[in-house]
Amino acid sequence: MIIAVNSGTTNTRFYLVEDGRVLDSVKIKVGLKDCAIRGNNEFYKRSIRQEIIKIRERSRKTGGCISCIVVSGMATSSSGLYPVPHIPAPASLEDLASNCVSGNLKDISDLPFLFIPGVKNEDTHNGENLHAVDMMRGEETEVFGILGLTHIQGPVAVLLPGSHTKLILMDEQQRIIEGHTAMGGEILESIARHTVLSESLPDPLIQKVLPEYLWKGYRYAREYGMGDAGFRVRLADVFGMMEAQERANFFAGAVLREDIKMITGKIKDTDRFLCVGSPPLSSIFMELLNSVPGQKYQPELLTEEIAEFCSPVGAGLIAKEYGI
Template identity: 45%
Template structure:
């Protein structure tokens, strides 16, 4: 029996796994963002420690019953619990396994934790002109290898993994990670809807269901006039139209994510795009991709998304 820890910017998920079966999991409202805000990883450390204790207690287990702990995501960054250098793309599961780092953090759990490295693009900084070639990921590599195992997607393809950040990952013919590209899509949605004047015009949670015509309208307006202009239209829609708050939210999401679709680059009918992440963002991306590109879209199921990190760990360390 083992544990996997998946830490993002805002949340951490801990899974209890027996063989290839997830027995239980717990979501913690703590992530690398807490370290960035406070300058200390103490909140993250204590939250993970408490989460592990609760997960084990709920299942009548003790730490001695756990054979291994694996951690991926922002927990392996300078904002996490143990910084592990990125592996340079192209990256395979074997490459990640060979560069993983096992450390005992007795103030978190008495079982050594194996920290899985992230992946960075094979591009060094030369000038601001080549910034578009540089990028990195932490956590999405494990998630992606898990999705590939669960969904049996035949490479090559491009993966879209929305969350706090939207990650676009190019996967090569042999199933290796070639490169990635990142946007602040999810964080922008949260920041603009919660910390600007738009707070009064948008619901929480943001989207209850997709309204295609409103999503498309926001997307097209943003592409034509830019995000800042499009974002303020949400307030005007609130004050001067009869559109519902969910319809306003759809316009807003389309406006913010227009640049994310642009970041995908050239898409042809031969391009396969695997969309992961959780709804409603997954559904939004699927709709926009099907409406504004000609690619083949493959949708990950809720079950595959929920199990992706666990199966990524299995692919790296247990499955032949």
């Protein structure tokens, strides 16, 4: 039995996993963004410690024995719990397992830790081509969990919408060959909550996907730019031209146009194109990608259950390959 911890920019998730089955899970709204805001990781570490204590207390009811805490995601970055270098693509599940780092963090837990490395695009341009470099932490674990849960074989493209939009390309040997990132989700949240638009946008932002207004925002940003489109949201509110959810969808379409551009520009020959995430963001990407002009590959939306459990399943597979 293991505790799998997946920490992202905004949230951290904890799972109790035994033989590929998730017995318990919890999510807290604490991530690496909190370290950046506070200038240190003390609050971040304290929050993780508290949740590990709680999940261990609940695990005692099952009578199981926890052997290890397996950590993926931003907790392995320089600002997280324990920095672990990225490994270069192409990267297989075996490559991830052989590059895991074991360690002890007594201020967090007396259990041993196993840290899963992130993956970076191989730099073939000696650092001169900024557009070619990219990296991921956490998504490498999720993508192998997705393949484990679905038994899908590559080549396959996997889209993971979230605070950061990740497009991961896998080859026929089930290796990550490259990843690409955009910040649409975080930009949506930041502008909606921390600018003048906060008065004109609902919270939560998207409560119902309205394709007509998604596309209005998408087309407006394509013609006039995202900054211009953003202020139209404020004007549409002041002059009573759109209802709250209409404004929210217009805004989402305008902001996420840039992510759609990244995806359609980076996706390559593939057998399948999977979208794995939670609504409403996954539904928005599906709507835009299924209708965007010139898009060759149509995505398949996998279930919310796969989106929820791909990380702990992937962590379990990597830990098993490592020898735990």
